[in-house]
Amino acid sequence: MKKLVLLACITAISIVTSCKNDKKETKEVEKQELPVTEKFVVKPEATSIGWTAYKTTDKVGVAGEFTTVDFDEKSGSTPQEALNNLTFSIPISSLFTNDPTNTRDTKITQTFFGSMIDPDFIKGTIKYTNNTCTALLTMNGVTNELPLEVSITDERRVKLSGTMNLKDWNALEALEALNKVCFDLHKGADGISKTWEDVSIEVSTFLRKN
Structure with missing residues (x-):
């Protein structure tokens, strides 16, 4: 009888131990099988915003x-998701043209942007869905769409490019004011002074992973 009781106890202990081991192994397997999700993060310090305006009838760039762009930190499981609904604000005071005299920067900020309803900021939101990208850009109190072409290399380096037509933001009066203060500088060989309505935009950013 004692042998039977001892055998039953050993069997019970073996079953309990086996169950604990099975649970431990199951938890370890489940832990190992959990996917590691990386996130793409858009950082302002890794973003540059370049532009090219044009003058003279030969359209010299x-x-x-x-040099500064501010936005809420945004992340996503893909570059497209990280960029979609990204809001940004660009201080006009950060405009830089590498002019040694700094007179060009002053004319653009004070005369061109200074003629606008909001002379301090350009604001917007990027919409990037179904491989189509646009920026809802607010300038001079007007919000309009700016279609953007997207280039992504290695899933991390992103370039966005597009062309603004200033009339879409009611900025032709501001453009005329700029052309007046730059009248002689914007003359070509034909003697005609011209400042073009279109401005090329190129945004470059590097998406970090976390």
Whole structure:
């Protein structure tokens, strides 16, 4: 009888131990099988905003940039998801054209943007869905769509490019004011002074992973 009781106890202990081991192994397997999800994060310090305006009838480019852009940190499981609904704000005071005299920067900020309803900021939101990208851009009190072409390399380096037509933001009066203060500088070989309505935009950013 004692042998039977001892055998039953050993059997019970073996079953309990086996169950604990099975549970431990199951938890370890479940833990190992959990997918590791990486997130793409858009960082302002990794973003540059360049632009090219044009002068003279030969359409000579004048390049510049905004050295500062502010936006809420945004992440996503894909570059498209990270960029979609990304809101941004660009201080006009960060405009830079690499002009040694700084007179060009002053004319653009004070005369061109200074003629606008909001002379301090350009704001917007990027919409990137179904492989179509646009920026809902607010400038001079007007919000309009700016279609953007997207180039993504290695899933991390992103370039967005597009062309603004200033009339879509009611900015032709501001453009005329700029052309007046730059009248002689915007003359070509034909003697005609011209400042073009279209401005090329190129945004470059590097998506970090976390």
